[in-house]
């Protein structure tokens with residue numbers, strides 16, 4: 031007979047043996063069978079990682095360049111250690127395959143993190159559910175729908191202009207910088223509220239607005255989430271820390287307001303007052319409800335799914351455009367000649383003369399200013415190319431796959447494999463998609479790819495005009511394929527409207543002695559180097575013209 035203690039000892043040994051076998055398999059056996067092991071790539075210690083160099087925008091452009099020189103366009107890097115080889119590629123053929131093939135999905139860790147803050151919105155979806163949601167939201171992103179939102183963008187841009195005017199008149203000591211990031215973030219939040227929800231968050235008016243602050247907190251918290259809690263989300267359920275509790279508090283504020291909005295919008299739509307079929311309300315929420323109602327009843331979204339969509343859009347659409355605009359003003363401050371030329375253009379042919387009426391609904395939103403103000407178009411595109419607010423994305427292979435490539439691939443022993451041999455990847459391997467790195471491709475943009483040169487858009491190199499490269503106008507900022515960003519027209523229109531409103535009134539200049547760095551959390555944010563502890567900011571000297 032076995033005693034209780036020997037049974038316990040046996041059980042413990044069994045568990046330890048299982049654990050040891052799992053570790054040996056993870057660290058030794060499984061990597062031996064990983065086809066990515068055969069590729070060349072930077073070396074690191076057993077538990078070393080290249081993720082910082084790959085993902086920190088202040089380091090990545092140097093690291094990417096060095097890796098490309100040493101290993102070619104397609105290579106492997108280490109994720110969390112030697113057992114976690116990941117593919118990184120600057121080969122557009124490979125990227126195109128990965129972003130369009132159903133074999134690749136967002137990893138569950140990313141989706142869980144996103145659904146913690148955005149619910150079951152489109153970001154967290156794959157496969158049939160994703161397809162359905164995409165179909166429901168697409169009417170809200172047509173040129174016509176976005177064009178109808180332009181007046182809201184102008185309205186908020188004007189409010190921001192007044193706010194800065196007031197600051198320069200009274201609030202600020204002469205010569206003090208204004209934190210552009212702070213104000214643009216509030217303004218685009220308000221613009222999003224008006225354009226998408228027909229609701230004024232009033233974030234520009236003060237910092238007391240609950241929903242804006244809840245959102246701000248949510249973003250900050252997600253940036254602070256520990257890797258362990260991202261990898262094992264159930265820890266948050268079992269043992270919520272301060273971050274997890276704050277996320278819940280913020281979410282309940284956002285959901286309460288969102289629920290009220292959905293309910294009142296539905297009441298308005300169904301009330302006799304609102305002629306639903308001919309409703310002129312063009313905000314995203316109305317369009318979503320409308321599009322949801324007209325779809326097959328069995329495929330309609332529930333109220334809570336609808337609410338999650340709104341949260342997703344608010345998440346995806348307000349801070350990303352805020353950062354895109356912030357970076358654009360940063361580049362203009364760094365390039366005073368371009369700024370002056372653009373201001374002259376805007377003063378000569380003002381797209382709106384400061385009012386909203388000049389915009390008619392029959393002008394395609396993206397081209398509205400493109401044809402009459404080519405420099406504005408070029409500045410916006412160049413700044414989106416050079417500082418994409420989403421620095422990179424990630425996919426996981428859900429099956430073993432063969433990835434086609436256009437250039438030879440260097441193997442671990444230094445020999446080169448012909449493109450026809452492609453790259454083999456096994457189920458479960460991650461692929462890092464360096465959005466910013468792809469935007470810096472010398473193959474497309476030439477040797478000055480890392481410079482802010484808006485005039486390049488007037489005489490694009492042949493490769494930048496070729497349809498052989500994926501992306502919007504060969505820029506990967508909004509990604510590519512079935513998960514590409516539907517909000518690009520919205521973004522371009524909003525950015526152009528804000529710049530067209532602000533630039534004729536203000537001159538922007540860099541603050542001497544304050545170097546701006548890029549911090550990549552979920553999005554790429556500006557901070558003053560050496561002052562990260564003060565939070566994200568972009569101080570610029572703002573002068574009335």
Ligand code: HEM
Pocket residue numbers: 136152153164342343346347348350351354418419420423424465507508509512513514515516517518520521
């Ligand atoms: C500068 C502004 C923006 C940038 C840089 C940006 C970038 C991106 C990128 C890179 C993706 C793909 C992510 C991935 O596949 O991993 C994406 C997806 C998405 N974006 Fe944007 N976005 C911007 C603005 C907007 C706006 C204004 C909206 C909505 C109003 C929006 C809504 C979405 C949605 C719903 C998705 C998910 C699409 C899907 O999974 O099918 N984005 N965005």
